[in-house]
Amino acid sequence: MSKLIIEGSHPLKGELEIHGAKNSALPLLAATILCHGQSCLHNCPALSDVEVSVQILRYLGCQAERQKKSLLLSADSISRYDIPDHLMREMRSSIVFLGAILARMGKARLSLPGGCELGPRPIDLHLKALRQMGVVIDESHGYLDCTTPHGLQGAPIALLFPSVGATENIMLAAVLAKGVTIITNAAREPEIVDLANFLNSCGAKITGAGEGTVTIEGVERLQGVEHRIIPDRIAAATYLAAAAVTGGCLELKHVETQHLGQILPMFEEAGCTVVAHRHTVRLQAPERLQPIKMVRTMPYPGFPTDAQAPVMAMSATARGTSVFVENIFECRYKHVGELSRMGANIKVEGRVAVVEGVFRLSGARVEAPDLRGGAALVVAGVGADGVTELSGLRHIDRGYESIEQTLSTVGAVIKRI
Numbered sequence: 001m002s003k004l005i006i007e008g009s010h011p012l013k014g015e016l017e018i019h020g021a022k023n024s025a026l027p028l029l030a031a032t033i034l035c036h037g038q039s040c041l042h043n044c045p046a047l048s049d050v051e052v053s054v055q056i057l058r059y060l061g062c063q064a065e066r067q068k069k070s071l072l073l074s075a076d077s078i079s080r081y082d083i084p085d086h087l088m089r090e091m092r093s094s095i096v097f098l099g100a101i102l103a104r105m106g107k108a109r110l111s112l113p114g115g116c117e118l119g120p121r122p123i124d125l126h127l128k129a130l131r132q133m134g135v136v137i138d139e140s141h142g143y144l145d146c147t148t149p150h151g152l153q154g155a156p157i158a159l160l161f162p163s164v165g166a167t168e169n170i171m172l173a174a175v176l177a178k179g180v181t182i183i184t185n186a187a188r189e190p191e192i193v194d195l196a197n198f199l200n201s202c203g204a205k206i207t208g209a210g211e212g213t214v215t216i217e218g219v220e221r222l223q224g225v226e227h228r229i230i231p232d233r234i235a236a237a238t239y240l241a242a243a244a245v246t247g248g249c250l251e252l253k254h255v256e257t258q259h260l261g262q263i264l265p266m267f268e269e270a271g272c273t274v275v276a277h278r279h280t281v282r283l284q285a286p287e288r289l290q291p292i293k294m295v296r297t298m299p300y301p302g303f304p305t306d307a308q309a310p311v312m313a314m315s316a317t318a319r320g321t322s323v324f325v326e327n328i329f330e331c332r333y334k335h336v337g338e339l340s341r342m343g344a345n346i347k348v349e350g351r352v353a354v355v356e357g358v359f360r361l362s363g364a365r366v367e368a369p370d371l372r373g374g375a376a377l378v379v380a381g382v383g384a385d386g387v388t389e390l391s392g393l394r395h396i397d398r399g400y401e402s403i404e405q406t407l408s409t410v411g412a413v414i415k416r417i
């Protein structure tokens with residue numbers, strides 16, 4: 001099993017290009033199932049979650065071929081409507097294929113996504129909405145058997161929670177449905193807007209994406225197009241945190257700074273100088289960071305839950321106490337135990353984590369508990385005294401393109417063995 005060997009305390013300096021967003025690529029790959037002809041997704045990140053999605057598309061009978069940073073896709077030869085257990089288990093977010101398969105094939109059979117490191121991953125909001133659109137769903141023996149006896153019908157859907165995945169699934173089921181679907185309390189993440197932009201380029205009629213109410217007027221047919229995936233805002237936040245905790249100076253290229261609305265002020269509160277233009281961000285860190293008084297994770301445009309762990313790792317050596325409140329997932333503090341092994345002083349009470357800054361962390365043998373927890377341990381490792389051995393890389397490789405190569409280009413001493 002491979003692991004990262006990180007020698008800490010080297011200030012990160014230089015420039016990084018941010019790869020395409022994982023959480024945009026996945027629903028976009030599902031969306032290509034709806035299109036006739038070829039689609040091409042540019043700036044598609046080389047991540048294991050993208051790989052699994054490509055395997056799912058090929059299993060369904062679609063064509064998928066990578067050409068450098070682009071994926072060429074076609075669903076013209078799609079022949080299956082089920083996702084086998086071993087592929088569903090590799091990636092819970094495969095549930096986003098449900099709406100697309102239903103819209104294209106009229107039926108779908110998926111195994112229920114298992115729980116994950118972030119706690120149970122319920123899909124009740126997805127299923128409630130799809131049932132309102134005329135889907136008959138039989139949940140038994142760990143499988144979802146879905147049919148649409150009268151086809152997919154547009155419907156007014158009020159989401160109890162602005163779920164990203166549920167909003168995406170409803171959009172994918174609605175674009176070819178009969179009639180109009182109106183989603184209220186929809187998720188407003190940039191990835192939702194990216195998906196709507198792609199679908200509209202293919203001929204869909206979606207308005208309001210990125211706001212609380214999304215309206216989708218069903219159309220007859222969608223034609224594949226070329227599309228450039230937005231940059232990964234969470235990868236951007238992660239690399240900024242790594243530079244900040246090492247007292248470094250980092251310039252990010254190919255970012256959408258408007259997607260970092262709640263993140264950049266956090267770095268300024270921590271004592272960093274941040275200069276942001278439309279597609280670049282430059283961060284200059286102080287010798288030692290200030291604490292961040294309160295970080296509350298919220299649906300977009302609030303502070304993103306995916307950035308909580310990397311920012312917590314950064315605040316572990318600040319001059320004072322930082323408080324985190326994780327409002328989105330019920331157990332997203334698995335990285336706290338591992339950070340404590342490196343000398344962090346963090347107390348967790350339910351959704352609240354109180355981080356007392358210590359002078360330095362010390363390198364240790366730690367294990368990534370999940371994707372963003374693993375990224376947090378890389379941030380902690382580059383800032384720590386001594387050497388950190390980090391295992392569990394399968395988690396990290398889901399969301400970061402070769403994290404060790406990326407960080408090495410800006411001065412980190414880090415290698416994968």
Ligand code: EPZ
Nearest residue numbers: 023093121122123124125126163164165166306328329371
């Ligand atoms: C997406 O997950 C992202 N994944 C997550 O990123 C991200 O943390 C999350 O949105 C929130 O921003 C992808 O886009 C592939 P949700 P998703 O549905 O869609 C509850 C990462 O690290 N809920 O908005 O699963 C759920 O349990 C990953 O890149 C229900 O109760 O998130 C959670 O507590 C992790 N019932 C909350 O809502 C449902 O039917 C937010 O979930 C659906 C969700």
